[in-house]
Amino acid sequence: MPAGDPSAPAAHAGHAPARVDKEHSVRVELGARSYDILIGEGLIDRAGTEVAARLPGARVLVVTDERVAKLHLGRLEIALSGAGIASSTLVLPAGETTKSFAHLERSVDAILEARLERGDAVVALGGGVIGDLAGFASAVAKRGMGFVQVPTTLLAQVDSSVGGKTGINTPRGKNLVGAFHQPALVLSDVATLDTLSPREFAAGYAEVVKYGLIDRPDFFDFLEKNRAAIFAGGPERAEAIRISCEAKAAVVAADEEEHGARALLNLGHTFGHALERAVGYDAARLVHGEGVSIGMALAHRFSVKLGLATGQDAGRVAAHLRAAGLPTEISAIPGPAIGRETLMEAIAQDKKVSRGRLTFILTRGIGRSFLAGGVDPAEVEGFLDEELSQ
Numbered sequence: 001m002p003a004g005d006p007s008a009p010a011a012h013a014g015h016a017p018a019r020v021d022k023e024h025s026v027r028v029e030l031g032a033r034s035y036d037i038l039i040g041e042g043l044i045d046r047a048g049t050e051v052a053a054r055l056p057g058a059r060v061l062v063v064t065d066e067r068v069a070k071l072h073l074g075r076l077e078i079a080l081s082g083a084g085i086a087s088s089t090l091v092l093p094a095g096e097t098t099k100s101f102a103h104l105e106r107s108v109d110a111i112l113e114a115r116l117e118r119g120d121a122v123v124a125l126g127g128g129v130i131g132d133l134a135g136f137a138s139a140v141a142k143r144g145m146g147f148v149q150v151p152t153t154l155l156a157q158v159d160s161s162v163g164g165k166t167g168i169n170t171p172r173g174k175n176l177v178g179a180f181h182q183p184a185l186v187l188s189d190v191a192t193l194d195t196l197s198p199r200e201f202a203a204g205y206a207e208v209v210k211y212g213l214i215d216r217p218d219f220f221d222f223l224e225k226n227r228a229a230i231f232a233g234g235p236e237r238a239e240a241i242r243i244s245c246e247a248k249a250a251v252v253a254a255d256e257e258e259h260g261a262r263a264l265l266n267l268g269h270t271f272g273h274a275l276e277r278a279v280g281y282d283a284a285r286l287v288h289g290e291g292v293s294i295g296m297a298l299a300h301r302f303s304v305k306l307g308l309a310t311g312q313d314a315g316r317v318a319a320h321l322r323a324a325g326l327p328t329e330i331s332a333i334p335g336p337a338i339g340r341e342t343l344m345e346a347i348a349q350d351k352k353v354s355r356g357r358l359t360f361i362l363t364r365g366i367g368r369s370f371l372a373g374g375v376d377p378a379e380v381e382g383f384l385d386e387e388l389s390q
């Protein structure tokens with residue numbers, strides 16, 4: 001059950017350092033804006049040369065948070081200066097509430113104060129919050145400048161650092177203000193994952209499971225067999241990250257700005273985002289990956305209720321998520337009860353809503369997800385009533 005500080009000290013992480021037998025490279029094919037995702041151990045120490053190779057002559061602003069700064073900023077700064085890259089740094093508070101207009105303003109101001117030019121770059125060092133916020137700042141400052149992702153959480157390495165979705169939350173909902181702005185490079189140093197708390201690692205794992213559930217049933221089988229090794233830091237961990245990035249890169253290359261198939265990456269997010277908003281982005285109650293976990297379990301149970309999928313598949317999905325330490329029920333969220341109307345209001349603001357009609361990612365079974373437009377709100381309400389009464 002989610003509770004407490006998601007970024008509790010690494011000493012409690014309980015998993016051994018990752019062992020990576022080789023480095024992986026995944027290409028996101030977007031014509032002139034194509035870029036590499038490098039996955040391996042110790043890549044932060046190579047950040048200077050990797051950035052210089054792609055953005056010759058660029059100066060950078062590193063945006064990070066207080067927790068990540070203590071763990072990884074020093075190494076990144078040494079790597080940048082070692083490659084002759086002039087840098088300044090903005091350190092922001094950790095947590096989802098940093099994805100706000102106020103911190104966007106601070107970030108843009110730091111870019112302008114550093115007098116960065118369009119050919120310079122913002123480097124996001126951190127998890128999804130920092131990547132989304134810094135990416136959005138780099139998209140709007142001077143109408144767009146260079147951007148590099150150095151993700152330090154599992155969630156950011158397998159999902160948010162890839163594909164160019166950047167943005168902030170507003171009190172009306174999650175990610176409601178943003179822009180598509182692709183990075184020039186994603187540098188995923190898997191050694192940073194050893195500093196995550198078990199709760200934070202598990203939250204990222206929800207997004208790994210998502211790729212199996214969308215359209216890769218073989219990957220879901222792989223995860224069922226190798227979950228323990230992935231959590232323990234075996235070579236299967238980097239392998240799972242590589243497969244996740246390949247899955248996402250293929251979807252992004254085919255539909256960069258979500259006119260169709262990219263919406264499948266939103267499996268679990270309609271319910272998940274509504275739950276995050278309902279708890280006021282309070283990490284003590286729910287973090288993003290946990291919202292996605294509950295959301296994916298709900299999407300499968302909702303599909304069963306609509307006669308699309310079997311209860312057996314929905315049960316298998318929930319069992320796997322629970323085995324990974326993830327919540328699968330709304331009732332698992334600590335704190336005051338969440339009301340159906342609160343959730344329906346957030347669902348009505350979902351970005352997939354089209355001409356006022358609700359769109360969900362539903363499923364016909366494991367690895368058989370599809371985009372369902374025109375979902376009847378009464379069906380959603382009835383389903384939520386059942387879920388909330390448990």
Ligand SMILES: O=C(O)C(=O)C[C@@H](O)[C@H](O)[C@H](O)COP(=O)(O)O
Pocket residue numbers: 159160162163165174175207258262263265266269351
């Ligand atoms: O990259 C995408 O597309 C996704 O939907 C991936 C999601 O896991 C991610 O959380 C994304 O930021 C959500 O996007 P949104 O458009 O629903 O805000």
